[in-house]
Amino acid sequence: MTSSPLWRPFFQHAVEPTPPTIVEASGAWLTTDSGDRILDAISSWWVITHGHRHPAIMEAIRKTSERLDQLIFASVTHEPAERLARELVALAPEGLAHVFFSDSGSTAVEVALKMALGTFRNRGEARTRVAVLEGGYHGDTIGAMSVGERGVFNAAYEPLLFDVVRLPFPHPGREQATLDALEVAGRGGELAAVLVEPLVLGAGGMRMYGADTLAELARVAREAGALFVADEVMTGWGRTGALFACEHAGVAPDILCTSKGLTGGALPLAATLATAEIFDAHRSTDRSKTFFHSSSFTANPIACAAALANVGVWRDEPVAERVAALAAHHAARMPRFDGDERFANARACGTIAAVDLRVDDPGYLAEVGPKLRAFFLGRGLLVRPLGETIYLMPPYCVTEPELDRLYDAIFEAAGVVGAPR
Numbered sequence: 001m002t003s004s005p006l007w008r009p010f011f012q013h014a015v016e017p018t019p020p021t022i023v024e025a026s027g028a029w030l031t032t033d034s035g036d037r038i039l040d041a042i043s044s045w046w047v048i049t050h051g052h053r054h055p056a057i058m059e060a061i062r063k064t065s066e067r068l069d070q071l072i073f074a075s076v077t078h079e080p081a082e083r084l085a086r087e088l089v090a091l092a093p094e095g096l097a098h099v100f101f102s103d104s105g106s107t108a109v110e111v112a113l114k115m116a117l118g119t120f121r122n123r124g125e126a127r128t129r130v131a132v133l134e135g136g137y138h139g140d141t142i143g144a145m146s147v148g149e150r151g152v153f154n155a156a157y158e159p160l161l162f163d164v165v166r167l168p169f170p171h172p173g174r175e176q177a178t179l180d181a182l183e184v185a186g187r188g189g190e191l192a193a194v195l196v197e198p199l200v201l202g203a204g205g206m207r208m209y210g211a212d213t214l215a216e217l218a219r220v221a222r223e224a225g226a227l228f229v230a231d232e233v234m235t236g237w238g239r240t241g242a243l244f245a246c247e248h249a250g251v252a253p254d255i256l257c258t259s260k261g262l263t264g265g266a267l268p269l270a271a272t273l274a275t276a277e278i279f280d281a282h283r284s285t286d287r288s289k290t291f292f293h294s295s296s297f298t299a300n301p302i303a304c305a306a307a308l309a310n311v312g313v314w315r316d317e318p319v320a321e322r323v324a325a326l327a328a329h330h331a332a333r334m335p336r337f338d339g340d341e342r343f344a345n346a347r348a349c350g351t352i353a354a355v356d357l358r359v360d361d362p363g364y365l366a367e368v369g370p371k372l373r374a375f376f377l378g379r380g381l382l383v384r385p386l387g388e389t390i391y392l393m394p395p396y397c398v399t400e401p402e403l404d405r406l407y408d409a410i411f412e413a414a415g416v417v418g419a420p421r
């Protein structure tokens with residue numbers, strides 16, 4: 001193999017083998033250049049919802065690209081963005097009335113933070129602190145890293161990161177400690193925003209907490225005068241069983257971030273939705289109150305058309321039923337882990353299932369991580385454990401026999417690579 005100039009994401013070039021070359025993606029499957037097939041059990045990093053290359057989404061991309069490419073969105077508008085914004089407002093939790101487009105989950109979060117701080121500054125209120133959940137992940141840009149969990153991923157950049165209030169993760173039975181910490185943090189009147197991943201902390205190890213706690217977090221945040229920001233970049237578009245995870249809790253956030261599944265995963269696009277209050281705080285004849293943010297590819301017409309097609313798929317196909325069936329299939333397989341000492345904390349939320357392997361060196365750099373990855377890939381399964389946490393987050397078109405294959409492989413993997421004590 002000739003050496004490649006590529007520098008891959010989250011990839012240790014000194015030790016990791018060259019990844020397979022994919023020449024075709026279809027449904028839940030990838031095909032390599034040597035004709036091998038790989039089951040994409042993690043939806044290509046949580047973005048592919050219905051399946052790879054859904055025909056309606058591909059058709060929208062093809063058709064739109066015959067008429068439009070990137071347009072400067074500060075100066076012109078176009079139908080795909082106008083229509084998509086209206087669709088998103090109609091689908092999102094109550095009260096979210098405005099849509100700001102960007103191009104990744106990280107930028108959607110940066111935009112949310114800027115909207116929150118800008119709102120209070122424009123109102124002349126000195127609120128600049130942000131509270132987050134311990135173990136959270138919100139992206140890899142500097143602001144997004146600042147509000148995320150600190151650790152080996154960002155230790156080198158620590159001097160650039162701003163300080164935030166960290167609330168203990170609401171472990172089952174200890175939720176009150178989280179709410180109390182938020183209540184205390186809110187007393188100084190400094191909190192601008194409380195930012196959380198609703199129900200499932202993705203990159204933080206697929207940690208899950210209940211809808212009641214989410215509702216309480218939103219309530220306490222509001223009581224403290226802070227804006228409640230839901231990072232639904234991973235949880236949106238059916239992942240937790242509802243279109244948005246906030247629906248499980250009846251929570252209407254002040255700001256909602258969405259990306260990953262927004263285009264069904266086909267193209268990069270993100271949106272930050274905000275209430276009329278937040279928009280209005282930036283609407284003024286005083287031009288210094290403008291929301292000063294843009295990205296070159298904001299509201300890309302082809303990506304917006306892909307997202308509109310995704311909304312169409314949700315409307316025209318029984319996606320909610322597919323999601324419910326997948327959730328039931330995961331739930332039915334959880335008892336298989338009961339009493340097996342090699343595993344701990346088997347858990348599922350909607351289309352996401354996770355289990356921890358008992359190892360001596362838990363954490364993201366757990367020795368078992370790369371071994372597991374290689375093990376699964378050797379069986380034609382794309383699974384990327386987070387340290388010792390093995391999780392499945394397949395596209396919604398995955399079949400029950402395919403799921404069985406994945407679960408069987410998890411048990412086999414525990415026997416082969418696990419060193420349980």
Ligand SMILES: *Cc1c(COP(=O)(O)O)cnc(C)c1O
Nearest residue numbers: 104105106137138139202233234
């Ligand atoms: C993936 C993710 C992000 C970052 O999205 P990118 O598109 O990778 O920048 C932000 N928040 C959550 C919850 C995510 O899972």
